[in-house]
Amino acid sequence: MSEHTESYDPLKVSRFTYRQLQGLRQGSTATPLRVIAHIDLDAFYAQCEMVRLGTPRETPLAVRQWDSLIAINYAARPFGVSRLINVAEARKLCPDLVLQHVATFREGEGGRWAYRDDSFRSISTDKVSLDPYRAQSRKILQTMKEALATWGTDDTEVESHNPKQDLSAVLEKASIDEVFIDLSPLIYRALLQRYPELQMETQDENRDAQLPIPPITALQWDTDCLVDLDQHETEEDDPDWDDVVMLIGSEIVRSVRNAVWEKLSYTCSAGLGRNKMIAKLGSACNKPNLQTVVRNRGVQNFLNGYKFTQIRMLGGKLGDQITAAFGTEKVSELLNVPLEHLRTKLADDTASWLYGIIRGDDRTEVNPRTQIKSMLSAKSFRPSINSVDQAEKWLRIFAADIYGRLVEDGVLENRRRPKVITIHHRTAQFRSRQIPIPGSSAIDENLLYDLASTLLRQVVADGKAWPCSNLSLSVSSFEDGVSNNKAIEGFLIRGDQAKALNHSSRPRDTDDSPSEQASTEKRRKLDREGSKIKNFFGNSSHPEDTGADERDSPQEPAEMDPKLSGIPQFVCPRCSKSMIEYEKEEHDDWHFAKDLASQDREEAKASQPPPPTKSNARGTSARGRSGRGGGGRGKPEKGQMRLAFQ
DNA sequence: AGATGATAG
DNA sequence: AACTATCATCT
Numbered sequence: 001m002s003e004h005t006e007s008y009d010p011l012k013v014s015r016f017t018y019r020q021l022q023g024l025r026q027g028s029t030a031t032p033l034r035v036i037a038h039i040d041l042d043a044f045y046a047q048c049e050m051v052r053l054g055t056p057r058e059t060p061l062a063v064r065q066w067d068s069l070i071a072i073n074y075a076a077r078p079f080g081v082s083r084l085i086n087v088a089e090a091r092k093l094c095p096d097l098v099l100q101h102v103a104t105f106r107e108g109e110g111g112r113w114a115y116r117d118d119s120f121r122s123i124s125t126d127k128v129s130l131d132p133y134r135a136q137s138r139k140i141l142q143t144m145k146e147a148l149a150t151w152g153t154d155d156t157e158v159e160s161h162n163p164k165q166d167l168s169a170v171l172e173k174a175s176i177d178e179v180f181i182d183l184s185p186l187i188y189r190a191l192l193q194r195y196p197e198l199q200m201e202t203q204d205e206n207r208d209a210q211l212p213i214p215p216i217t218a219l220q221w222d223t224d225c226l227v228d229l230d231q232h233e234t235e236e237d238d239p240d241w242d243d244v245v246m247l248i249g250s251e252i253v254r255s256v257r258n259a260v261w262e263k264l265s266y267t268c269s270a271g272l273g274r275n276k277m278i279a280k281l282g283s284a285c286n287k288p289n290l291q292t293v294v295r296n297r298g299v300q301n302f303l304n305g306y307k308f309t310q311i312r313m314l315g316g317k318l319g320d321q322i323t324a325a326f327g328t329e330k331v332s333e334l335l336n337v338p339l340e341h342l343r344t345k346l347a348d349d350t351a352s353w354l355y356g357i358i359r360g361d362d363r364t365e366v367n368p369r370t371q372i373k374s375m376l377s378a379k380s381f382r383p384s385i386n387s388v389d390q391a392e393k394w395l396r397i398f399a400a401d402i403y404g405r406l407v408e409d410g411v412l413e414n415r416r417r418p419k420v421i422t423i424h425h426r427t428a429q430f431r432s433r434q435i436p437i438p439g440s441s442a443i444d445e446n447l448l449y450d451l452a453s454t455l456l457r458q459v460v461a462d463g464k465a466w467p468c469s470n471l472s473l474s475v476s477s478f479e480d481g482v483s484n485n486k487a488i489e490g491f492l493i494r495g496d497q498a499k500a501l502n503h504s505s506r507p508r509d510t511d512d513s514p515s516e517q518a519s520t521e522k523r524r525k526l527d528r529e530g531s532k533i534k535n536f537f538g539n540s541s542h543p544e545d546t547g548a549d550e551r552d553s554p555q556e557p558a559e560m561d562p563k564l565s566g567i568p569q570f571v572c573p574r575c576s577k578s579m580i581e582y583e584k585e586e587h588d589d590w591h592f593a594k595d596l597a598s599q600d601r602e603e604a605k606a607s608q609p610p611p612p613t614k615s616n617a618r619g620t621s622a623r624g625r626s627g628r629g630g631g632g633r634g635k636p637e638k639g640q641m642r643l644a645f646q
Numbered sequence: 647a648g649a650t651g652a653t654a655g
Numbered sequence: 656a657a658c659t660a661t662c663a664t665c666t
Contacts, residue, residue, distance in 0.1 A: 044655095065656080065657065065658085066656085066657080067656090068656050068657075069656095070656085070657075070658090083656090127658095128657075128658065130658075130659075174654095174655090175654080175655055175659090175660075175661095176655080176659080176660090177655080178655080312653090312654085313652095313653075313654095315653065315654070316652060316653050316654085317652070317653090318652090318653095372660080373660075373661065373662095374659090374660065374661075375659090375660090376658080376659060376660070377658090377659090378657085378658060378659075379657095379658090380656085380657060380658080420647090420648090422648090422649090429650095430649095430650075430651090431649080431650090432648085432649060432650075433648085433649085434647085434648060434649080435648095436647095472658090472659095474659095474660095
C-alpha cells in the first residue's frame with residue numbers, strides 16, 4: 001500500500017496505457033478502463049400499475065395474475081408480501097394492499113386487452129396481456145436513449161475533437177425491465193474534454209506508453225454505493241483512471257435514471273462495473289432506487305461474497321454440475337481450484353470460461369439490440385382442453401395478440417416481418433410445429449390465424465393431441481427487409497399493410513371498452529418522438545388506439561403522406577441504427593473507422609475464452625419428468641450427476 | 647430447417 | 656406459477 005499523498009505528483013504515471021484508453025473509443029471488450037452499466041427497473045410491473053393508477057409511492061401494491069402475485073412494490077415488502085404467497089395470504093399480511101390484476105384478453109371480445117374487474121375469476125376465458133408493460137418498457141428505453149444522446153452536450157459548448165466520430169453509448173435491452181449500456185465511448189469523450197493531457201500528441205507516439213496520473217487525489221462519489229475494496233487495496237491510494245472512468249460512468253447513469261424519473265416517474269437501480277457480469281450483480285445490490293459501483297480494485301472482494309450459482313449461466317444445470325464436482329458453491333472456495341483441476345472435471349471451454357468468470361473476467365459484448373426477435377402468446381389450461389374447437393378459440397386470441405404487437409413494435413414501418421410461425425402444444429410432453437410465413441402476402445390477423453390453424457391440424461393429425469394443458473403460438477426469424485433505395489416501394493407496402501390493418505382486423509365490434517378503460521383521447525399523430533408525455537399509460541398503449549395511432553394513423557390510411565411519414569428512412573444493415581438519408585454517409589464513415597479499429601481489438605481479444613458450450617446436459621438419463629418433487633431450487637436429478645464433459 | 651432444451655426474468 | 660424471451664444443440 002502506497003502512502004497517502006496529499007498533493008498531485010506529476011511524476012507518477014498511471015497503470016494504464018494510451019492503447020487501453022483508445023480501447024474505450026473502439027469498443028474493446030478487453031480494456032480495463034471499460035465501463036458497463038446495468039439498469040434494472042424496481043419491481044417493474046408494480047411500478048407500471050402505480051403510475052397508471054396514480055397511487056403514491058408509500059401505498060403497498062401488488063400485481064396479481066389469477067390467484068398469484070407476480071410483482072410486489074417496495075412499500076408492500078415490509079409486510080412480508082412476496083411472490084411466493086397467494087392473494088388471501090397477502091391480504092392477511094397487509095390489509096391495505098392494493099391488488100391489481102394484469103390486463104387480459106377475453107374470448108369473444110375482439111382481440112383487445114383491457115383491465116377488467118373480474119379477470120381473476122375468469123381464468124378459463126381470459127388470457128393475460130403484458131402489452132401495457134411492454135409499452136412502458138419502450139418509453140423508458142426511449143427516454144434512456146435520449147438521456148444518453150444528450151449527456152454532456154447540453155451545458156458545455158463542446159466541440160468534439162473528431163466531429164465525424166459519433167461517440168455514443170451502446171444500449172442492449174436485456175429484458176422487459178433491464179438494460180445493459182456500454183458507457184465507454186461516452187466516457188472517452190468526457191475524459192478528453194476534462195483532461196486534455198490525455199490526448200496523444202502525434203500519431204506515431206508509442207501507444208503502449210503509460211498515461212499520466214489523474215490530477216486528483218479524491219473522488220466525490222455522491223450518492224453512489226461503493227463496494228468495498230479488495231484486501232490489499234486501500235482508499236488512501238490515489239485514484240487511477242479506472243476509478244475516474246467509474247466516477248464519470250456513475251454521473252451518466254445518475255442522469256439517465258433521473259431522466260426516467262422526471263419524465264416517466266419510474267425508479268430504477270443500477271450497477272456499474274468493468275463488464276456485464278459485474279454490472280448485473282451490482283444493480284441488485286442496493287434496491288430500490290440506488291446505484292452501486294464496483295471498482296476494479298474491489299472486484300474480487302465483491303465476487304467472493306457470492307455463490308457462483310448466482311452468476312449468469314450458472315444458475316441452472318451447469319451450476320449444479322459444478323457444485324457437485326467441486327463440493328462447493330462459493331466463489332471464494334472455487335477460487336482455490338487451479339485451472340488444471342477444473343479441466344479434469346469440465347470441458348476445456350467451460351473450464352477456462354469458469355476460471356475467468358469467477359475472477360471477474362467477462363468480455364461479453366453489449367449487443368446493440370433493441371428489437372425483439374420473437375413474439376409468443378401462450379395459455380395454460382387448468383382443466384386441460386380437449387377439442388380443436390376449444391383450441392381454435394385460443395388461437396384467435398393468440399393471433400390477435402401477436403398481430404397487435406407486430407403493429408405496436410413498428411414492424412410495419414420498418415418493414416420487418418417474421419418468417420416463421422410456430423405452434424407449441426403440451427399433452428404429456430411438449431411438441432411444436434412450425435411453417436414459413438408466406439412472403440407474398442401482407443401479414444394480418446387472419447393470416448396468422450389461418451397458419452396457426454393449419455399447424456393445429458397437423459398436431460392433431462400426429463395423434464395424441466388431447467388433453468392439452470398448454471398451447472402457444474409464436475412468430476420468429478424476423479427479417480428486416482430494409483433498403484434505402486427502395487423508399488417508394490417501401491411506402492407502397494406500408495400503405496397496403498396499413499389498409500390491411502384497418503379492414504382485416506376482427507369486427508371492431510359492438511360496444512366499446514369492457515370496463516374501466518381510461519378516457520380516450522385520440523389526437524397526437526405523428527409526434528411520437530420528443531413529445532412531452534403527460535399521459536404515461538392507458539391510451540397510447542391500448543391496441544384500440546395505440547401504436548398504430550401514434551404512428552400510422554390507420555383511421556386515414558388513404559391520406560398517408562410519404563414525406564410526413566418520414567419515409568426516406570435508412571436502417572443500417574450492420575447495426576440496425578435507423579437514420580435519415582443524409583446521415584447515411586457519415587454513418588458509413590463511422591463504420592469504416594470502427595472496422596479499422598477492430599484490428600486492434602482482435603489482438604487484445606485473442607485470449608478471451610468462449611462462453612461455456614452446452615455440449616453437456618446430454619448423455620445421461622434422457623428427459624423424464626420435470627422432477628418438481630424435491631423442494632428447493634432445481635437440484636440435479638440422479639441420472640445427471642455424471643458430467644458429460646469428461 | 648425443424649424440433650427440443652436450458653436459462654432467465 | 657404463469658408467461659415471455661433468447662440461445663444452443665440435436666436431427
